[in-house]
Amino acid sequence: MKQIVVLFYLLLVTPFIVAQTANADPVIMNIDGKEVLKSEFDYFLNKNNTSETPLTKKEIKEYADLFLNFKLKVAAAERAGMDTLATFLEEYKQYRDLQAEEFMLDSAYLETLAKQTFEASAKEVGPDGIVNLNILTIVPQGDTQEDLGIAYHKIDSIYKLLTSGANFNETAARNSQDGAARNGGIVGWVSKSQVPDYIAERAFSMPEYAISEPFLCEMGYMIIQITEKQDFGSFEDHRESIYEWMEREGYNIMAKRSKAKKIAEEQGWTNLTDDEAVLRVDSMLEVLNPQFGLISKEYYDGLLMFEISNAEVWQRSTADSVGLQQYFEKHKKDFKFETPRFKGMLFFCKSEQVFRDIEKALEGVDEDEWTKVLVDFNKEEQNVRILRGPIEKGRNKYVDYVVFGEGEYEPREDYPYVNIIGKGITYADELSDAYGDVVNSYQDYLEQMWVKKLRKEIPFKVNKKVLKSFTL
Numbered sequence: 001m002k003q004i005v006v007l008f009y010l011l012l013v014t015p016f017i018v019a020q021t022a023n024a025d026p027v028i029m030n031i032d033g034k035e036v037l038k039s040e041f042d043y044f045l046n047k048n049n050t051s052e053t054p055l056t057k058k059e060i061k062e063y064a065d066l067f068l069n070f071k072l073k074v075a076a077a078e079r080a081g082m083d084t085l086a087t088f089l090e091e092y093k094q095y096r097d098l099q100a101e102e103f104m105l106d107s108a109y110l111e112t113l114a115k116q117t118f119e120a121s122a123k124e125v126g127p128d129g130i131v132n133l134n135i136l137t138i139v140p141q142g143d144t145q146e147d148l149g150i151a152y153h154k155i156d157s158i159y160k161l162l163t164s165g166a167n168f169n170e171t172a173a174r175n176s177q178d179g180a181a182r183n184g185g186i187v188g189w190v191s192k193s194q195v196p197d198y199i200a201e202r203a204f205s206m207p208e209y210a211i212s213e214p215f216l217c218e219m220g221y222m223i224i225q226i227t228e229k230q231d232f233g234s235f236e237d238h239r240e241s242i243y244e245w246m247e248r249e250g251y252n253i254m255a256k257r258s259k260a261k262k263i264a265e266e267q268g269w270t271n272l273t274d275d276e277a278v279l280r281v282d283s284m285l286e287v288l289n290p291q292f293g294l295i296s297k298e299y300y301d302g303l304l305m306f307e308i309s310n311a312e313v314w315q316r317s318t319a320d321s322v323g324l325q326q327y328f329e330k331h332k333k334d335f336k337f338e339t340p341r342f343k344g345m346l347f348f349c350k351s352e353q354v355f356r357d358i359e360k361a362l363e364g365v366d367e368d369e370w371t372k373v374l375v376d377f378n379k380e381e382q383n384v385r386i387l388r389g390p391i392e393k394g395r396n397k398y399v400d401y402v403v404f405g406e407g408e409y410e411p412r413e414d415y416p417y418v419n420i421i422g423k424g425i426t427y428a429d430e431l432s433d434a435y436g437d438v439v440n441s442y443q444d445y446l447e448q449m450w451v452k453k454l455r456k457e458i459p460f461k462v463n464k465k466v467l468k469s470f471t472l
Contacts (some may be wrong), residue, residue: 028462028463031458076312106256133195136171343389361376
């Protein structure tokens with residue numbers, strides 16, 4: 001990443017500023033002493049509104065509550081000093097630099113240059129357009145007539161194969177003696193000016209997929225094939241590739257200098273070199289371009305909100321095993337399964353006696369140790385196969401019949417006796433029965449409690465007059 005040399009970006013040591021007057025952009029909220037302008041709320045609201053119809057006053061108010069919670073979390077992160085951590089500053093800097101690239105470019109300059117590039121290329125190609133060229137070359141071993149005769153005899157044999165239907169590229173890969181052989185003879189798209197006259201004269205007069213007769217050139221004996229012909233096309237056909245080429249060739253740097261120079265003149269910054277102007281504009285981009293300021297602010301706040309939420313909610317929900325268990329015990333009734341499920345093990349045994357022996361062996365053994373015990377039953381021969389739950393009703397015909405008394409099944413010839421250790425459940429009776437759902441619910445609970453706490457601890461004020469007058 002490029003080094004920051006101008007005040008480590010003003011935005012990191014001063015509040016984000018949007019250069020608008022108070023009347024045009026009133027304060028909609030004040031949170032922990034920091035003003036939030038209507039323009040910022042407007043930006044977030046429009047970005048998150050996926051409805052095709054205008055939002056109602058009620059919907060705007062509901063979103064304002066969510067936005068307030070978001071801002072309170074950001075304020076909490078700042079109080080905790082997360083905005084000063086090196087990891088945060090570096091991650092934000094990387095994103096900020098990446099987004100700034102687009103805003104720093106002189107798009108008009110690049111578009112003009114792209115069109116000039118296209119026009120120059122089109123002129124070079126000329127009215128004949130371009131062709132997709134394949135070549136196959138046989139190089140004589142020496143300069144004698146005998147050497148030429150041997151080479152001609154070989155390429156004539158190849159020509160007969162090609163005209164009989166052999167694949168040109170496969171044949172070239174096996175036989176051609178030039179650099180294109182590595183690509184199966186493929187040269188690619190070329191214009192007249194890009195190839196020697198002895199190729200151009202034939203290539204641009206041949207129909208598509210025609211194969212030329214062998215001809216002698218400075219390289220040896222050659223056969224060419226044209227697979228496609230095209231006009232050079234329009235500017236739009238080549239826009240993307242031209243812009244990619246300009247970026248590779250460093251024209252974006254020139255575009256940045258061009259835009260920075262224009263802005264420096266507008267701002268009255270005198271006696272700046274091009275590079276100094278780029279650094280000055282980059283360091284003040286949030287002020288100079290309100291839209292960029294909002295985008296940067298969005299990521300800045302979002303990154304802080306993520307870090308503080310991770311610490312206060314997401315990590316805590318899994319690390320606090322005692323709190324998670326207590327939450328589950330208190331809210332067991334909330335974790336009802338949409339479909340009943342079997343909890344336990346399903347045993348397919350060679351005989352009823354095998355299952356009775358299994359039941360006896362598992363008496364008093366912790367369920368976590370069952371697998372070790374069951375291994376002994378298959379040491380000498382396979383006496384039992386096991387299917388472990390949870391298994392939803394309707395997913396297994398044996399579970400449906402044995403556990404829930406529904407449906408039917410044909411006993412397996414090799415393991416005809418089927419039985420279970422376990423039960424059907426409609427609610428989670430242990431945390432492990434619905435661990436993911438419990439964690440998600442616990443996270444929601446922790447966040448609700450946290451937001452309530454923030455609303456008590458962090459001072460805030462919502463300008464209801466501005467909110468009520470708000471329309472999309």
